[in-house]
Amino acid sequence: MLDLFIKNDTQRNWVQKLHVKEAEFKSKSAKYDEQSKFPKDNIQRLIEMGYTTLTLPAAYGGGGLSTYDMTLLQETLASFDGATALSIGWHMGVVGEIYEKKLWDDGKLDFFADEVLKGALVNRAVSEAQTGSPTRGGRPGTYAIKKDGHWMITGRKNFTTMSPVLTHFLVSAWMEEKEAIGFFLLHRDLEGLSIEETWDVISMRGTESHDLVLENVTVDESKLVEINHGPRGNQLNGWVLHIPACYIGIAQAARDYAIQFANEYSPNSLNGPISQLPNVQNLIGQIDLELMQARHFLYSVAEAYDDDSRRPFITNEHGAVKHTITNSAISIVDKAMRIVGAKSLQRANPLQRYYRDVRAGLHNPPMDDVTIQKLALTALNKKKGV
Structure with missing residues (x-):
């Protein structure tokens, strides 16, 4: 059925590349689901293939794929393993959105493009137990306070999909002094940042969408990459x-x-x-x-x-x-x-x-x-x- 929707050689070549991994990915799906373990091997294969750079624009060294291209490849991947596809899909979508809309300034875009090309993985961390889905407009309970020229961020995020392998978290936090929601790009190695293994569900068990815990995580102004005055x-x-x-x-x-x-x-x-x-x-x-x-x-x-x-x-x-x-x-x-x-x-x-x-x-x-x-x-x- 999918052949009808393939429109060019780039799409066809990448669909074929993914199909090379079909048997490998399918063979481990049951194990990852049973054990509620993240498919790290699958994600590593995708990084090695260059898959995780595809939604980065060509001007930044990426594949420059469109949303149509991404959709086609993500559907193919999901037919092999749903947890792998949903997990890497968040990274693909976040990167695609940031660069298409130029949500950050040029210096930050250049910096993060280099990180993605080196294998960085990112996801937004926005959901919280108190506020529910962020799309409903609730103010995040996670907050950022400016002190001595630095931002101190404290809070807890749930449903942090792909948490075992994310290198960067794009964290939403309420900034009282700006009366706005800020997004901070946080590296997983920062002091005060940790993952609490809370994922115990019957669906998408392999995504390991654990809680992200932030305890006075301190960063400089450069890590404040977005400011939103309304719901995203x-x-x-x-x-x-x-x-x-x-x-x-x-x-x-x-x-x-x-x-x-x-x-x-x-x-x-x-x-x-x-x-x-x-x-x-x-x-x-x-x-x-x-x-x-x-x-x-x-x-x-x-x-x-x-x-x-x-x-x-x-x-x-x-x-x-x-x-x-x-x-x-x-x-x-x-x-x-x-x-x-x-x-x-x-x-x-x-x-x-x-x-x-x-x-x-x-x-x-x-x-x-x-x-x-x-x-x-x-x-x-x-x-x-x-």
């Missing part, structure tokens, strides 16, 4: 498409497993495999229809974002595509499990892992209720002429 969730950002790309990739893996099972499983009550049964064919047809609908939506939105002439007309498409694909992925995996039957619940069966992992998408921003409300308000305001 209101800003258009096509790089978040790595999230739906991950879940459609997992759905594709579930579909492929179910079809292989249907073609091979032949109970003695039938003269052939279960793929000949009308109810099984019906489920497979529904799965492929949902995949087609979701995938065309995803790549049309990515294509529109990359087109400067079309981007101004985007309103809520990024939230809508994430909503659509996450819920479609849940539906697709459910249908795949119906085809396979009770065997899909065995711990050794990958479908039960896919089933758990796609549900994590419901809690990645933006949440479904926010997306639906924004669609409604946009429609109502346009009707009013606002």
Whole structure:
């Protein structure tokens, strides 16, 4: 199915490069999930391939890939291992957004580009237990105080995906003296910065999204890289498409497993495999229809974002595509499990892992209720002429 969406040699070459790692990545997925351990080997392979530099612009020595390119590659990767794809997707998206929007000054962009080219990995650390999802506009409980020309940062962040291997954390903190939220680029080796292993969930276990603990972490002014006076969730950002790309990739893996099972499983009550049964064919047809609908939506939105002439007309498409694909992925995996039957619940069966992992998408921003409300308000305001 994905071949239809490959548009150039760069995309095709990178899809082929990733497929070289398919067997290796798939072979370790169950172990990482069972042990709730981060797939460090997979991430190291991606660094060695140069994958983690792809969303860095060519002017800075990177691959210069677009959001469409990233989405295509992230979907491919997710079909091998969801935890690996979701984890590295945050790095890919953060780098892509920073450099596309020039969120930092030139000196900081030059510095961090060199770090990325040397293998640095970054993720934003914004979620907190007290404030919930940062996209809902809550003020961070993490705070930064200016003292003797330095910033002292104290707080705790949860859902810090890829925490075992991140070299840099882009931490949000409330700055009272500026009455704004600042983002500080913190290296993991800073005194007072630590990771508390709190990740104990049933979905995306391998991401090790532990708590980041900050106790009077002291940095100079150069580490204050962004200042936001309003919620970041209101800003258009096509790089978040790595999230739906991950879940459609997992759905594709579930579909492929179910079809292989249907073609091979032949109970003695039938003269052939279960793929000949009308109810099984019906489920497979529904799965492929949902995949087609979701995938065309995803790549049309990515294509529109990359087109400067079309981007101004985007309103809520990024939230809508994430909503659509996450819920479609849940539906697709459910249908795949119906085809396979009770065997899909065995711990050794990958479908039960896919089933758990796609549900994590419901809690990645933006949440479904926010997306639906924004669609409604946009429609109502346009009707009013606002």
